[in-house]
Amino acid sequence: MEVSTAMWTAAVVGAAVIYWFVWVMGAAEVKGKRAVNLKMGSITRDKVQDKYKQYWSFFRRPKEDIAAASDGDKVPVFVDTFYNLVTDIYEWGWGQSFHFSPSLPGRSHREATRLHEERAADLIAARPGQRVVDVGCGVGGPMRAIAAHSGAHVVGITINEYQVARARAHNRKAGLHDRCEVICGNFLEMPFADASFDGAYSIEATCHAPRLEDVYREVFRVLKPGALYVSYEWVTTALYREDDPRHVETIRGIEAGNALPGLRAQHEVAAVARQVGFEVVEDRDLALLPAGSWWTRLKMGRIAYWRNHLLVSALTALRVAPKGVVEVHEMLYETARHLSDGGETGIFTPMHMILCRKPLVTPN
Ligand SMILES: C=C(CC[C@@H](C)[C@H]1CC[C@H]2C3=CC[C@H]4[C@H](C)[C@@H](O)CC[C@]4(C)[C@H]3CC[C@]12C)C(C)C
Numbered sequence: 001m002e003v004s005t006a007m008w009t010a011a012v013v014g015a016a017v018i019y020w021f022v023w024v025m026g027a028a029e030v031k032g033k034r035a036v037n038l039k040m041g042s043i044t045r046d047k048v049q050d051k052y053k054q055y056w057s058f059f060r061r062p063k064e065d066i067a068a069a070s071d072g073d074k075v076p077v078f079v080d081t082f083y084n085l086v087t088d089i090y091e092w093g094w095g096q097s098f099h100f101s102p103s104l105p106g107r108s109h110r111e112a113t114r115l116h117e118e119r120a121a122d123l124i125a126a127r128p129g130q131r132v133v134d135v136g137c138g139v140g141g142p143m144r145a146i147a148a149h150s151g152a153h154v155v156g157i158t159i160n161e162y163q164v165a166r167a168r169a170h171n172r173k174a175g176l177h178d179r180c181e182v183i184c185g186n187f188l189e190m191p192f193a194d195a196s197f198d199g200a201y202s203i204e205a206t207c208h209a210p211r212l213e214d215v216y217r218e219v220f221r222v223l224k225p226g227a228l229y230v231s232y233e234w235v236t237t238a239l240y241r242e243d244d245p246r247h248v249e250t251i252r253g254i255e256a257g258n259a260l261p262g263l264r265a266q267h268e269v270a271a272v273a274r275q276v277g278f279e280v281v282e283d284r285d286l287a288l289l290p291a292g293s294w295w296t297r298l299k300m301g302r303i304a305y306w307r308n309h310l311l312v313s314a315l316t317a318l319r320v321a322p323k324g325v326v327e328v329h330e331m332l333y334e335t336a337r338h339l340s341d342g343g344e345t346g347i348f349t350p351m352h353m354i355l356c357r358k359p360l361v362t363p364n
């Protein structure tokens, strides 16, 4: 073979490999985000690395420091930074629903995710004509599934402006914009009138609140008397031992890599709901047997994470992705390890379900 032919062949094969690596392998689980389109929310390119450093120095501290009165108030600001940094990576590597679900034999991740979301809609008996609030809605994966399944009108709230734009674009694309609204705001002070919703749900979102009572009190306020609220909570289980250094490392790792001001214990959740005035209808861990393990999907993704690491490194070197993306990706990789350890040891669950009712008459 002539040298020029060999060079051409090598160039064509190389281009095909790069195309396959970036566009085919690098495709999002749910079409819409690709590695070459990774932005860091509303952070400008030159600020990404600094913002990541600020985030990390805030959340890697012990939870007692983060929860201290002065810093507790800063949590929503850093949670907002966190979602600027991770939203695109989540969409690219996980999909439009930012939560876990029990794995279901013979069903895809996407189906298992949808069924976990529809379960929330069924628990609060959401139906056409109702107005339901999604507390911490992300880019709206659950909102669209719930609006489509129940026929209810869903209003989502998220602290992150970039997610609002993403969620609205997805709602429009799915033809659900008439029934799915998205508002940027803090769920600790919701911009909604008292007794203005027929139902509420939160999926793996209230764990970002420094005090669970503050968000539950807000949900209680905006619900009509008799309305139901369901939440899937991130908590430590009764198996967690504070005197076991490996347990402590796992839980600290989960907190730092997920913008959490401190995980609560499972038994605290119902007490908080009652404290703000709710009747607790049901309270149980949806991860317990016979449910399939929620962490299998995280463990199965390891080869993909390695490929993603190479991709973000290459894109950063080529200046397509901003500096700092590699560090954010590494943090998520570490987080995935801590989360699967938490699941395997049983010391942590991301789906402790609590179903509450606002009483018809609120005692004074
Ligand atoms: C509820 C929350 C988020 C839960 C999950 C949606 C995310 C938790 C950890 C995330 C990920 C970890 C590893 C990433 C991987 C290295 C990358 O290549 C592709 C994306 C990941 C799989 C990413 C996806 C989302 C998570 C599973 C918290 C924040 C309360």
Ligand SMILES: C[S@@+](CC[C@H](N)C(=O)[O-])C[C@H]1O[C@@H](n2cnc3c(N)ncnc32)[C@H](O)[C@@H]1O
Residues within 6 Å of the ligand: 076, 079, 083, 096, 097, 098, 099, 135, 136, 137, 138, 139, 140, 141, 142, 157, 158, 159, 160, 163, 185, 186, 187, 188, 202, 203, 204, 205, 206, 208, 209
């Ligand atoms: C892990 S995501 C889950 C999103 C969505 N429930 C889902 O399952 O796809 C957590 C969400 O809570 C939102 N959030 C966290 N703290 C918030 C706050 N103080 N006010 C409003 N939203 C908040 C984040 O912006 C994000 O959208």
